[in-house]
Amino acid sequence: MSTYGKFQRVSTKTLNLMKRDGIKISALTAYDFITAKLLDEAGIDLILVGDSLGNVFQGNETTLPVTMDEMIYHTKAVSKGVSRAMLIVDLPFMSYQLGADEAFRNAGRILKETPAGGVKLEGGKRVAESIMKITDAGIPVMGHLGLTPQSIHKFGSYKQRGTEEDEAAEIIEDAKILEQAGAFSIVLEKIPAKLAKTITESISIPTIGIGAGHFCDGQILVTPDMLGLNKEFHPRFVRYYANLADVLHDSFKKYIEDVRNSDFPSDNESY
Numbered sequence: 449m450s451t452y453g454k455f456q457r458v459s460t461k462t463l464n465l466m467k468r469d470g471i472k473i474s475a476l477t478a479y480d481f482i483t484a485k486l487l488d489e490a491g492i493d494l495i496l497v498g499d500s501l502g503n504v505f506q507g508n509e510t511t512l513p514v515t516m517d518e519m520i521y522h523t524k525a526v527s528k529g530v531s532r533a534m535l536i537v538d539l540p541f542m543s544y545q546l547g548a549d550e551a552f553r554n555a556g557r558i559l560k561e562t563p564a565g566g567v568k569l570e571g572g573k574r575v576a577e578s579i580m581k582i583t584d585a586g587i588p589v590m591g592h593l594g595l596t597p598q599s600i601h602k603f604g605s606y607k608q609r610g611t612e613e614d615e616a617a618e619i620i621e622d623a624k625i626l627e628q629a630g631a632f633s634i635v636l637e638k639i640p641a642k643l644a645k646t647i648t649e650s651i652s653i654p655t656i657g658i659g660a661g662h663f664c665d666g667q668i669l670v671t672p673d674m675l676g677l678n679k680e681f682h683p684r685f686v687r688y689y690a691n692l693a694d695v696l697h698d699s700f701k702k703y704i705e706d707v708r709n710s711d712f713p714s715d716n717e718s719y
């Protein structure tokens with residue numbers, strides 16, 4: 449069986465070897481048991497319990513309302529479906545912005561209360577001290593640069609980042625700082641492909657892109673988006689791998705019709 453074989457548990461080491469050997473890393477989000485089980489069985493390398501659950505699960509405009517308790521609740525459910533993939537959990541807004549001690553306490557809480565293998569947090573230089581403190585305790589940390597949705601009110605939009613020279617240089621610098629601080633990988637969200645390529649080639653840890661082109665060491669998408677569950681949300685970087693919104697809509701319509709017409713349940717479906 450190869451190092452990246454189907455049944456070996458994925459670790460930070462596996463992801464590093466994949467970067468070294470030029471094997472692309474696949475990642476998707478999950479918020480519930482059944483999706484996580486299907487992703488794991490399909491052979492996904494990394495599952496993120498993203499705070500995007502604030503949008504796609506809770507129906508909020510932003511990820512800001514998501515709490516630590518909610519992240520832990522979803523991670524417990526997801527973890528029951530995962531036996532191979534690396535399981536990473538987002539630290540939600542205000543669980544690490546107060547400083548390194550608070551970040552450390554909350555990262556520790558996730559590892560203590562769930563079977564997750566690490567945490568993710570957003571930002572560059574400003575979170576370096578927190579990353580150092582968390583990784584010193586043996587907790588793997590994933591960084592997140594470019595479009596950072598927890599800072600939506602600072603930026604005012606979900607537009608592409610790093611298009612100006614100054615901002616691009618800052619993102620490159622931040623990526624190096626995160627690597628130095630001990631991050632095992634960095635998500636690069638919605639930045640030009642060329643910038644993602646420069647970053648990917650400048651650091652030894654894997655980059656995982658979302659709207660950041662194909663030069664990254666791996667790719668992540670928000671699962672309900674790539675399944676076509678939300679037809680109102682179709683940014684250019686999301687590829688639909690299914691059209692579940694229509695499949696579900698048609699199924700619900702058919703069920704309602706069958707109940708109305710007394711076609712369901714049949715004798716065979718009754719006791």
Ligand code: KIV
Pocket residue numbers: 477496497498499500501538592635658668669670
């Ligand atoms: O919360 C999330 O799902 C994420 C991904 C977009 C990377 O951070």
